[in-house]
Amino acid sequence: MTGCLPIALEKATRIVQTLLPAGKEYVALMHLHKKISEIEVKKAFEKFSGEITQLPPIRSAVKRQERKRKIYYIEILEIDNQDILFKIGCQAGTYVRKYVHDLAKYLGCGGHMQQLIRTKAGPFTDKEMFTLHDLKDAYELYKEGNEKEIKKIIKPFEIAVNHLGKIWITDSAVNPLCHGADLYVPGVSKITTGIQKDDVVAIFTLKNELICIGQALLDSDSLLKEEKGTAVKTTKVFMERGVYKVKE
DSSP states (O other), rough: EEEEEHHHHHHHHEEEETTTTSSSSEEEEEEEEEOOOOOHHHHHHHSSSSSEEOOOOSOOSOSOOEEEEEEEEEEEEEEEEEEEEEEEEETOOEEEEEEEEHHHHHHTSEEEEEEEEEETTTTEEEGGOOOOOHHHHHHHHHHTTOOOHHHSOOOGGGGGGGEEEEEEEEGGGHHHHHOOOEEEGEEEEOOOTTTTTTOOEEEEOOOEEEEEEEEEEEOHHHHHHSSSEEEEEEEOOOOOSSOOOOOO
């Protein structure tokens, strides 16, 4: 497999866990072992969309037992005889090679995956991919005082939580969170819609600086309605203590 692989540096390595459960997108080339009509192929893809049941392959990083996975969207890009090029957006932990195997088995012809490219991992897409040669060239320019190219490659770690629900808080609530305190409702300034109870959310200052991530204890509607109580249980802090000092 080739394609999009976010790499974290220094303190940003602590944020990688938020990307693991994020949705992925792939472009895959499937080869069927015999000719099947396009109508049958399209019907099979329709069946293998939405929620599917998948048994991970023998060589996998998870326990081999059936589990549900969501296929958010599927698009056939091209059918050339027995080769089918398609794009798939899926829940993290979906094995696309196994998806191809199961779909071909359903068609009754057998098949295998010839090529797989990851085009999206959470908020990162193939439009932002760079090679090691790109990085080397950008670094050489950086040493000469030109930061433009390296800033295209090395991004603030706030980018890595773009796929999460977001909560912005008042300045007075920042420092307690930096010490590991939970977020209480009075400290909430604004939120994104669609946050559900138990979701992982990102908490920001009003200047869009990432403070921490945590588990939402209230959904979006409740966050707007309640006047007191705990809003988010803090799980991992990124901002240094003392950045937002409490005025005396």
